[in-house]
Amino acid sequence: MTNQIPEIKLNDGMRIPAIGFGTYKLWGNEGAGAIANAIDHGHRLIDSAYNYENEGTVGAALKRTAVSREELRITSKLPGRYHTYDKAVKAIQESLYRADLDYYDLYLIHWPNPIQDQYVEAWQALIDAKKWGLIRSIGVCNFLPEHMERLEKETGVLPSINQVELHPFFNQEEQRKWHEEHGVTTESWSPLARANEVFTNDTIKEIAAKYSKTVSQIVLRWHYQHGAVAIPKSASPKRQLENMSIFDFTLDDADMTAMNNLTRPDGRMNDLDPAVYEEF
Numbered sequence: 001m002t003n004q005i006p007e008i009k010l011n012d013g014m015r016i017p018a019i020g021f022g023t024y025k026l027w028g029n030e031g032a033g034a035i036a037n038a039i040d041h042g043h044r045l046i047d048s049a050y051n052y053e054n055e056g057t058v059g060a061a062l063k064r065t066a067v068s069r070e071e072l073r074i075t076s077k078l079p080g081r082y083h084t085y086d087k088a089v090k091a092i093q094e095s096l097y098r099a100d101l102d103y104y105d106l107y108l109i110h111w112p113n114p115i116q117d118q119y120v121e122a123w124q125a126l127i128d129a130k131k132w133g134l135i136r137s138i139g140v141c142n143f144l145p146e147h148m149e150r151l152e153k154e155t156g157v158l159p160s161i162n163q164v165e166l167h168p169f170f171n172q173e174e175q176r177k178w179h180e181e182h183g184v185t186t187e188s189w190s191p192l193a194r195a196n197e198v199f200t201n202d203t204i205k206e207i208a209a210k211y212s213k214t215v216s217q218i219v220l221r222w223h224y225q226h227g228a229v230a231i232p233k234s235a236s237p238k239r240q241l242e243n244m245s246i247f248d249f250t251l252d253d254a255d256m257t258a259m260n261n262l263t264r265p266d267g268r269m270n271d272l273d274p275a276v277y278e279e280f
């Protein structure tokens with residue numbers, strides 16, 4: 001894929017880069033330029049969603065780069081309002097039309113919406129869309145272990161990926177352990193905690209100084225050493241490059257532990273608990 005970014009293998013055999021690129025709030029001409037830049041700098045795993053209203057922007061970015069479609073791993077996500085089987089199938093088709101793509105490499109259910117309780121139907125649609133060649137690998141976001149256990153019990157298929165809020169202030173130790181035991185790859189959303197607290201945290205700043213790396217590189221390396229695929233978003237070409245340059249050093253055990261200890265039970269940024277929060 002690229003020389004710089006190692007790959008990992010998902011439970012269905014698909015390979016993806018160990019770090020990706022988030023696109024939330026990147027849209028329009030400027031957004032397409034930023035995404036094309038990220039690809040030109042070496043990012044190959046691109047994360048978008050139906051609800052970001054930027055699948056078209058991602059499609060436009062792909063037309064601006066010389067990187068071939070086969071080298072890229074493009075992700076989108078199914079919104080909560082389309083969880084019934086028929087609506088889910090149409091939404092997947094619409095996602096493809098918006099991006100002008102024949103297939104997505106990854107398609108994820110955006111939120112389980114357990115009160116609505118239709119995520120198993122949505123999952124069946126993703127399973128079938130994969131059979132029809134519209135999606136190469138299927139996964140979820142924000143699913144708790146109980147939600148994934150139900151998917152497996154009722155359809156026999158576990159997600160390849162679960163994309164969850166994960167950063168030093170909410171490190172999801174239990175959830176990551178469950179993923180590891182069940183062969184589900186962890187993907188970290190808001191891996192830099194949206195650039196708020198991480199950049200002023202003394203522990204992370206000290207570790208950054210010790211390794212002569214930036215705060216962002218230390219945090220993203222911490223994700224990588226936990227086996228989690230981080231998808232940092234940046235509109236800046238300089239920061240995009242910085243964020244993927246994390247494969248030439250290793251955090252030692254003491255520094256990993258110091259970073260692990262920053263977690264807090266209430267560390268979620270906006271209190272989005274998938275057991276009760278629903279997004280449509």
Ligand SMILES: NC(=O)c1ccc[n+]([C@@H]2O[C@H](COP(=O)([O-])OP(=O)(O)OC[C@H]3O[C@@H](n4cnc5c(N)ncnc54)[C@H](OP(=O)(O)O)[C@@H]3O)[C@@H](O)[C@H]2O)c1
Binds near residue numbers: 023048
């Ligand atoms: N599945 C879900 O429910 C879900 C939820 C939220 C997000 N996501 C996905 O996860 C992606 C990443 O999360 P996010 O966008 O919320 O937050 P994030 O990646 O943690 O942080 C993005 C912020 O960090 C800044 N930044 C990036 N690199 C930096 C660097 N090297 N130094 C200083 N600042 C830096 C960016 O500013 P600049 O752009 O100015 O560089 C931006 O303000 C999203 O874009 C989206 O694709 C998924």
